[in-house]
Amino acid sequence: MHNEPLAYRMRPHTIDEIAGQQHVIGSDTALYKMIKNGHVPSMLLYGDPGVGKTSLAFAIAGTTKLPFIALNATKAGKKDVEDVVADARLSGKVILFLDEIHRFNKLQQDTLLPHVENGSIILIGATTENPFHDVNPAIRSRCGEIKQLKRLTTEDVDMLLQRALQDKEKGLGQTKIDLTDDQRKKIADAANGDARKALTLLESTVFASFEQNGVTVIEDSILNSLIDRVGVFGDKKGSHFYNLLSALQKSVRGSDTDAALYYLAHLLENGDLVAVSRRLLVMSYEDIGLANPSVGPQVLAAIQAAERLGLPEARIPLANAIVLMCLSEKSNSAYAALDAAISSIHQGKTGDIPSHLKDTHYTGASELGHGGYIYPHNHKIGTFGGWVKQNYLPENLIGTQFYKPIEAGEERRLAAIYHRIEKFKKE
Template sequence: MNKPLADRIRPTTIDDVVGQQHILGKGKILRNIIESGKIPNMIFYGLSGTGKTTVANIAANTSHKALYRLNATNASVADVKAIVKESEGLLGQDGVLLYLDEIQNFNKKQQQSLLEYTENGRITLIASTTENPYFCVYNAILSRSTVFEFKALLPEDIEHALKRALDILQKEDFPKNKLIVEDGVLRHMAEKSGGDLRKALNALELAANYTIPDEKNQICLTMETAQQCTQKKVFQYDKDGDSHYDILSAFQKSIRGSDPDAAVHYLARLIAADDIQSICRRLMVIACEDVGLAYPSAITIVKACVDSALMLGFPEARIPLAQAVILLATAPKSNASYMAINSALYDLEHIDTGTIPRQLQNKHYDGEGNVEKGQNYLYPHDYPNHYVPQQYLPDKIRDKIYYVPGNNKQEQAAKEYWDKIKKK
């Protein structure tokens, strides 16, 4: 059975690895580590198809250690122990390098089992994960490892690799045919892969294998063929992973920054991922956190758009969602209420705020032992403008200011009104 193209094109030297120049370029730390042959415990973190397995293979070769591979999705502690036992023989005389893929699928106890062997040097661990290791990898392993982030590949990096793959296909799979590729085909595949080289290679292999040769025995890879093999652009999106939170973060920050174009772009990404719940939840938060009192009606309008979207479902839901996004992005901004409640909660956690003033307590009668008689609460509606000066905060924080009006028309108008009433 022929090996997949992605395996056949796998580089054996650092110079052949595409992308990741921030860690593999000349003089960069990971490159220096690999070239030294002295491999420490490492964690490779990044999206699929960005070269983590390839670099681990190269590291193992330069270290001259016996390489073992496990995938945490279906491996167990027993598999790790079996590798340790094998390392006691001739194969492990120079040490063992264990490449553990998808380490996030090992629970805490399973990850802890690795510590004993990494600490005594029986195993050098290179673990990979598509999720943030600071959230999914046990702290003791993190503290004993160096973390390297593998970034999504650029289209030009992927296109370069596709050209090498095309040569391999021509020599190994189609020696009697001539592969002809229309201009733009490889670039199209690269751009549709979402930074995942493996996806692009699979598309190229699919196109080559299932395109019927013409009368000249030529296999012509056209743009139409490329479009059929790639179908929909790949989005690196995992509802429980980093890409999910990165897009949501960019979404909210674009709205907060009053950039409707960027906000609609990130909305489109979320829609492409069919993540309506996250969109709706985040819009409700933004309406209160970032627009807030500068446009108090925003939450009402956004709630109506959200309800409509949930009732309609995709694809029609994109319309009220876009309306809500553009409304929030172009609305005046205030985080005054957000800052006020955060400040109040901070004080509750960190300082003694004292007791509620007597006039605000729910006092209906005074016991015999009470020196102070009467609640002395002043009912504001009995006074002009429904206001009367009165202490509401506890004594210990009586002069504390939590709410600072934002510099917008709505809040400034309210401030002007109350400054006049309170005669400040």
């Protein structure tokens, strides 16, 4: 019986054995052709856990037959880096696979980077975090290739499972296993594009099953219980977590209720109720806004209920909030107007506050020329309240329009009032 986990044993030895990732290492890509010709550029591999970053690095080394050293940036010290440099001096060229590269510290970089620059060390860094956010620019600048690996399709994972079941040397091929096609595909689906998770689940299922007449029989009850224990991929506060938040907001903004509920479910399975609640409250004002002003307080009430209930019951008020926002009229005019005003200030478009708007609650204000403000409430205008024509913007900004109303939902009424006041200004 093998001591290493199945997922470790089934790592590909060459790039031709890589499952999926055709956009990165397919036979028609430049990277594939370079590696086949013996040239390996330094590169960063970015993607979710289990998509094959480590497997690709090992496969590149196996294809080129170059010396290969694997380190983890969370554990490697200066001595480890110096050993890699020494190996590079002896052999002429070494592939260094550095996992969790975004945790590489400056001291390690200073030791390693000159040798990456002169080509004696080929750096293959792997990270689950966005390299443009979390990888030091000094590392990025020395990596000619930054490749984002995608999650494997169910078909890719199913192919890996079949390969593991048939492989007699590295896989489970020496064991007679009664696993139906439907059960195998259920494993592939449960893995959610994570090859390591799929192979681990397969191995656990086989070990948890009983042998009858020399055949290991997989029972649905065993398989289902193990699938229920499979965690949701993506760490809290990692890149994938923020991608989920982004996808949730964009789905609500696009009024896709099913997609929004799917991403909410994913986020709640990660368990960060605070971050989810904060994003929902922002969305209620950013994307619904003046088109339906009642949504903000309703979402706040749902969030407060969720916080008081806690998970899993918190999902109930939050689901209501998501559906409400998806199907509500939408407007971003208010915050877009504020952003336009902020941009104007940053561009230097400022001016002196009109004298009649300046503070007059002190002795001597009139001597400074402050005063002359007309109180709008004393000038009734229909059912609106009060309005009087006077300038409020600095003189050099008079006529500037930041707010551009949207004819949606409740804002349609507000837009009519806005246009009416603008007409009064011109009369």
